[in-house]
Amino acid sequence: xxxxxxxxxxxxxxxxxxxxxxxxxxxxxxxxxxxxxxxxxxxxxxxxxxxxxxxxxxxxxxxxxxxxxxxxxxxxxxxxxxxxxxxxxxxxxxxxxxxxxxxxxxxxxxxxxxxxxxxxxxxxxxxxxxxxxxxxxxxxxxxxxxxxxxxxxxxxxxxxxxxxxxxxxxxxxxxxxxxxxxxxxxxxxxxxxxxxxxxxxxxxxxxxxxxxxxxxxxxxxxxxxxxxxxxxxxxxxxxxxxxxxxxxxxxxxxxxxxxxxxxxxxxxxxxxxxxxxxxxxxxxxxxxxxxxxxxxxxxxxxxxxxxxxxxxxxxxxxxxxxxxxxxxxxxxxxxxxxxxxxxxxxxxxxxxxxxxxxxxxxxxxxxxxxxxxxxxxxxxxxxxxxxxxxxxxxxxxxxxxxxxxxxxxxxxxxxxxxxxxxxxxxxxxxxxxxxxxxxxxxxxxxxxxxxxxxxxxxxxxxxxxxxxxxxxxxxxxxxxxxxxxxxxxxxxxxxxxxxxxxxxxxxxxxxxxxxxxxxxxxxxxxxxxxxxxxxxxxxxxxxxxxxxxxxxxxxxxxxxxxxxxxxxxxxxxxxxxxxxxxxxxxxxxxxxxxxxxxxxxxxxxxxxxxxxxxxxxxxxxxxxxxxxxxxxxxxxxxxxxxxxxxxxxxxxxxxxxxx
Amino acid sequence: xxxxxxxxxxxxxxxxxxxxxxxxxxxxxxxxxxxxxxxxxxxxxxxxxxxxxxxxxxxxxxxxxxxxxxxxxxxxxxxxxxxxxxxxxxxxxxxxxxxxxxxxxxxxxxxxxxxxxxxxxxxxxxxxxxxxxxxxxxxxxxxxxxxxxxxxxxxxxxxxxxxxxxxxxxxxxxxxxxxxxxxxxxxxxxxxxxxxxxxxxxxxxxxxxxxxxxxxxxxxxxxxxxxxxxxxxxxxxxxxxxxxxxxxxxxxxxxxxxxxxxxxxxxxxxxxxxxx
Numbered sequence: 001x002x003x004x005x006x007x008x009x010x011x012x013x014x015x016x017x018x019x020x021x022x023x024x025x026x027x028x029x030x031x032x033x034x035x036x037x038x039x040x041x042x043x044x045x046x047x048x049x050x051x052x053x054x055x056x057x058x059x060x061x062x063x064x065x066x067x068x069x070x071x072x073x074x075x076x077x078x079x080x081x082x083x084x085x086x087x088x089x090x091x092x093x094x095x096x097x098x099x100x101x102x103x104x105x106x107x108x109x110x111x112x113x114x115x116x117x118x119x120x121x122x123x124x125x126x127x128x129x130x131x132x133x134x135x136x137x138x139x140x141x142x143x144x145x146x147x148x149x150x151x152x153x154x155x156x157x158x159x160x161x162x163x164x165x166x167x168x169x170x171x172x173x174x175x176x177x178x179x180x181x182x183x184x185x186x187x188x189x190x191x192x193x194x195x196x197x198x199x200x201x202x203x204x205x206x207x208x209x210x211x212x213x214x215x216x217x218x219x220x221x222x223x224x225x226x227x228x229x230x231x232x233x234x235x236x237x238x239x240x241x242x243x244x245x246x247x248x249x250x251x252x253x254x255x256x257x258x259x260x261x262x263x264x265x266x267x268x269x270x271x272x273x274x275x276x277x278x279x280x281x282x283x284x285x286x287x288x289x290x291x292x293x294x295x296x297x298x299x300x301x302x303x304x305x306x307x308x309x310x311x312x313x314x315x316x317x318x319x320x321x322x323x324x325x326x327x328x329x330x331x332x333x334x335x336x337x338x339x340x341x342x343x344x345x346x347x348x349x350x351x352x353x354x355x356x357x358x359x360x361x362x363x364x365x366x367x368x369x370x371x372x373x374x375x376x377x378x379x380x381x382x383x384x385x386x387x388x389x390x391x392x393x394x395x396x397x398x399x400x401x402x403x404x405x406x407x408x409x410x411x412x413x414x415x416x417x418x419x420x421x422x423x424x425x426x427x428x429x430x431x432x433x434x435x436x437x438x439x440x441x442x443x444x445x446x447x448x449x450x451x452x453x454x455x456x457x458x459x460x461x462x463x464x465x466x467x468x469x470x471x472x473x474x475x476x477x478x479x480x481x482x483x484x485x486x487x488x489x490x491x492x493x494x495x496x497x498x499x500x501x502x503x504x505x506x507x508x509x510x511x512x513x514x515x516x517x518x519x520x521x522x523x524x525x526x527x528x529x530x531x532x533x534x535x536x537x538x539x540x541x542x543x544x545x546x547x548x549x550x551x552x553x554x555x556x557x558x559x560x561x562x563x564x565x566x567x568x569x570x571x572x573x574x575x576x577x578x579x580x581x582x583x584x585x586x587x588x589x590x591x592x593x594x595x596x597x598x599x600x601x602x603x604x605x606x607x608x609x610x611x612x613x614x615x616x617x618x619x620x621x622x623x624x625x626x627x628x629x630x631x632x633x634x635x636x637x638x639x640x641x642x643x644x645x646x647x648x649x650x651x652x653x654x655x656x657x658x659x
Numbered sequence: 660x661x662x663x664x665x666x667x668x669x670x671x672x673x674x675x676x677x678x679x680x681x682x683x684x685x686x687x688x689x690x691x692x693x694x695x696x697x698x699x700x701x702x703x704x705x706x707x708x709x710x711x712x713x714x715x716x717x718x719x720x721x722x723x724x725x726x727x728x729x730x731x732x733x734x735x736x737x738x739x740x741x742x743x744x745x746x747x748x749x750x751x752x753x754x755x756x757x758x759x760x761x762x763x764x765x766x767x768x769x770x771x772x773x774x775x776x777x778x779x780x781x782x783x784x785x786x787x788x789x790x791x792x793x794x795x796x797x798x799x800x801x802x803x804x805x806x807x808x809x810x811x812x813x814x815x816x817x818x819x820x821x822x823x824x825x826x827x828x829x830x831x832x833x834x835x836x837x838x839x840x841x842x843x844x845x846x847x848x849x850x851x852x853x854x855x856x857x858x859x860x861x862x863x864x865x866x867x868x869x870x871x872x873x874x875x876x877x878x879x880x881x882x883x884x885x886x887x888x889x890x891x892x893x894x895x896x897x898x899x900x901x902x903x904x905x906x907x908x909x910x911x912x913x914x915x916x917x918x919x920x921x922x923x924x925x926x927x928x929x930x931x932x933x934x935x
Contacts (some may be wrong), residue, residue, distance in 0.1 A: 040810035041822065152873055270730035270919070 007229035008258035016191030017214045019092035021256040026052035029178035029259040035081045038266035059089040060171030069094030078126025079238040079264045088120040098197045099242040106134040114139040126152040191215035201594040210392045220395035234281045245392040274497035283363040287370035315343035323380030328404045335628030348381040371499030372408040387411045395434030410469035426461040427476045453646030478604030480511025486573030500557040501526040515577040517615040542583045562649030582639035589629045663933045677705025686735035695721040710892045713902035723759040728752040758847035760838045761910045762854045768827040780805040807907030832863030
């Protein structure tokens with residue numbers, strides 16, 4: 001369905017930094033859109049030569065503020081063209097951009113600001129300015145804060161807080177006085193210089209600042225672009241946090257390398273609409289985004305008319321038989337080809353359009369395992385969704401699934417410039433040009449993770465299959481043993497549970513215990529809809545979560561997982577014996593999830609120790625009171641009386657066949 | 660929008676009050692034998708947030724309806740920007756820069772947020788409906804100008820995600836925000852808000868407070884606010900008028916009003932045991 005694409009050509013090796021690429025792009029791609037942003041309801045574009053002008057003015061402004069080579073620039077906000085330009089301006093001046101998570105609370109920000117030693121910051125709005133000012137009260141913070149949106153900031157100290165456009169005006173004057181300055185500074189930069197510091201959220205302890213050189217990011221971004229044949233005619237939607245390495249590579253490095261256009265949504269809440277309007281050709285999302293999209297489709301189909309429902313289900317059946325094979329270029333019977341063609345006309349095409357995927361020829365998912373059903377759904381309707389495996393420390397790419405060799409169980413094969421091996425305990429190690437320089441100011445952690453000869457320990461346990469494809473099971477440190485010695489891989493179980501639309505999050509316990517138990521977080525949308533259909537009334541998340549019928553629903557999901565587990569000889573010990581449904585959603589603000597929404601199981605185990613004890617006791621109910629942090633940083637507490645249930649589907653514990 | 664706001668003199672807590680915009684003198688309003696407003700006088704100054712509070716039936720909404728020309732008082736005078744106002748109709752009040760929201764939301768429920776906001780521009784549109792229907796030259800240009808103004812309001816109130824959503828599908832708190840948006844689309848000098856936070860949860864209230872303060876601060880709009888929630892009133896108002904049974908019983912800064920014995924009596928009721 002996608003038209004023929006022209007892959008970009010490799011760039012000259014002397015273009016080894018972002019600003020050097022920008023200077024070249026301003027000529028090579030002059031007049032072509034580099035970046036777009038929706039503002040006041042209209043998509044505004046900037047061409048590559050305009051971007052160069054903007055970056056030059058900003059660099060002048062920063063220099064006038066006193067930004068020196070080696071200085072760090074904090075960048076905080078949603079994906080905005082001006083924030084991407086700020087990164088490039090800092091790099092042009094020999095400085096280092098440090099993008100930070102925009103939803104961090106002041107405490108988290110304080111650590112990163114202090115640790116990185118950022119002297120200046122470019123931020124989106126008042127919310128971020130307020131946080132940085134709060135940080136200044138605790139630690140020596142930034143000297144100047146530049147904001148994009150002036151709303152609410154009129155009465156702030158103008159020496160400390162200034163407008164982005166005014167700084168650019170200052171930069172114009174500075175550049176007129178120093179006409180050679182900008183290009184001379186860019187010339188001083190090199191590939192081996194630090195390009196960016198990215199703080200990883202990490203599941204335990206303080207975040208670590210991953211230092212990536214320009215060469216790390218650019219070489220690896222190019223390897224990825226070349227592998228997929230990306231060209232200058234791509235469109236992507238930049239909506240994932242700028243502090244995340246993937247955004248740095250997809251929305252920044254690959255755009256600078258190939259010249260494709262990056263589109264910034266109007267706001268975080270309009271992403272779905274903007275996706276439909278832009279129709280990206282290359283798309284990236286963590287599994288939960290694909291899950292949510294699919295859940296929404298299914299919920300809306302349940303409300304559709306009978307004819308539409310029948311058509312949908314009939315053609316989804318056809319797609320399930322033929323779609324994946326067609327996408328992989330395999331043989332398909334003629335009758336199914338015709339049916340698929342009809343389905344494409346009536347169902348898949350319109351559906352792709354609704355999802356905003358009409359033009360997508362490449363969609364990545366990574367970060368977590370994706371449910372095979374979800375994965376197959378997208379592939380069967382003709383969306384080339386693929387898994388990749390990567391890390392901040394690797395400048396993203398370690399393995400990618402090549403076109404035509406896509407198996408939902410694996411994460412694909414190592415990229416051409418990546419070496420991969422498995423340690424004796426199953427831990428995955430890799431070595432590539434993208435391997436990070438160091439953890440900033442943390443030589444101990446660097447030595448722990450990176451060996452003398454450049455191999456990086458991922459901390460993930462994996463297996464290689466016959467085709468050389470990697471399969472990730474769990475975090476190496478989380479793989480434990482039950483008391484009877486059988487293998488316990490909690491994430492494997494949790495992922496299986498999370499593949500049910502009703503289960504938003506699951507946390508399994510069992511290491512060193514005699515049986516496995518689980519906490520379940522229900523998905524409010526899916527379970528809410530289910531409850532509505534059954535006329536179950538509820539007034540809050542907590543009430544819905546504690547409803548006996550919801551327990552029944554969750555119990556059925558667990559039963560199904562248990563049946564699958566029981567049939568697997570290696571994992572039959574891990575069947576889930578008892579479970580409870582948590583009274584609140586696990587939340588990053590309470591420290592229960594990382595900012596990238598991964599479960600922090602040790603913290604959860606501490607917070608809910610009472611519940612775990614109850615799961616391993618005989619109680620039918622358990623009282624619990626939990627402290628919660630609201631979005632504005634205030635704290636409160638909620639208490640609940642939780643039900644505890646036994647799970648079905650588990651084989652009876654093996655006993656001597658006495659009677 | 661912000662640039663436009665720069666030029667105007669904003670006001671807010673602790674800053675000197677501007678000139679008198681609207682002066683209400685000895686107003687009385689009766690419906691048959693019911694005296695809704697009884698000899699009330701107060702003024703509204705440029706750039707302030709002026710609250711009108713009082714128990715149920717104190718005459719707050721009536722007073723607001725007098726200001727925007729919906730009711731005509733039997734006695735007293737209203738002076739708007741130095742000019743004594745005779746019997747003014749609501750649309751004349753709107754044309755002179757007064758916009759309002761309603762206690763029970765009065766939006767076009769079946770229309771989208773965008774269309775509702777566009778109705779707020781109605782008085783500023785000059786082409787007749789035939790021109791607009793044909794959507795040619797000047798009418799098209801005009802439509803684009805108004806759409807631009809509306810988009811700025813959408814941006815200001817952070818409702819981009821619901822731009823194309825019919826109003827009846829929105830939760831109550833958002834509908835209230837949309838109604839504020841429609842009033843703002845008229846670019847008023849004086850904005851009358853009739854219980855903008857009624858029925859909202861804490862988070863919605865906080866959001867609404869922020870938007871009211873931002874409107875006052877960024878756009879320099881003078882705001883008259885009727886509100887039940889005392890916390891909200893005391894937090895965001897510069898000056899407060901207190902009504903009880905149609906009469907003014909106090910007028911001053913939030914602190915002054917809070918300390919006033921008559922206000923305490925009106926709100927808490929006079930204690931039967933003759934206590935404090």
